[in-house]
Amino acid sequence: MTSTERSDTDRQGLSYYPWWLDNLADDATLEGAAMNGTARGAEAVRTIVAKARELYEFQDFSYADVFGDNGFLEIYDSSIQGEPLKVVVTVTRNAAGQAQDLAVLHRPRNSLLLFSRLMHEKCAGTPLAAHFLSDDSKA
Known part of the structure; x- marks a missing residue:
């Protein structure tokens, strides 16, 4: 689908759901520039x-x-609290x-x-919070 064929809802990414989110290997890994560790x-x-x-x-x-x-690749623009964000996601599939x-x-x-700081807040109280910057972290 080209960008000119997308509806406004699709353009905003509101109807997009990543197929791979419900098809994760039990031992899947996630790494990111905004994360500490894997x-x-x-x-x-x-x-x-x-x-x-x-x-x-939004996700454009x-x-x-x-x-x-x-492999599977996602490239999109977004924003968080009004700040612009460019995102690239790579997904590697296993043999299954x-x-x-x-x-x-x-x-x-x-x-x-x-x-990263907002993700730390969202994950507060769980082991996942350690993957993200706290407010008192130095970048």
Whole structure:
């Protein structure tokens, strides 16, 4: 689908749901520029992705499709608290076709840091919070 064929709802990403979120390998991993370390396990990955999607004010996709033999790529613009955000997500599938390894790049840096701090707040009280910057963290 080209950007000119998208409805306003699709353009905002409100109707988009990543297929891979419900098809994660049990030992899936998630790494990101906004994260410390690697999140491991389908439930941890699913929880982080769901909480991250809650922060996005919109998702304007320029690409969401297969690449290579076992990859999937998403590229979109967004914003968080009015701050612009560019996002690239790579998903590598295992032999069973499940999402195995995910990597997420957020930019620019100021928006990435805001995203990380907000994710720390959303994950507060859980082990997942350690993957993100707290308000008193130095970047």
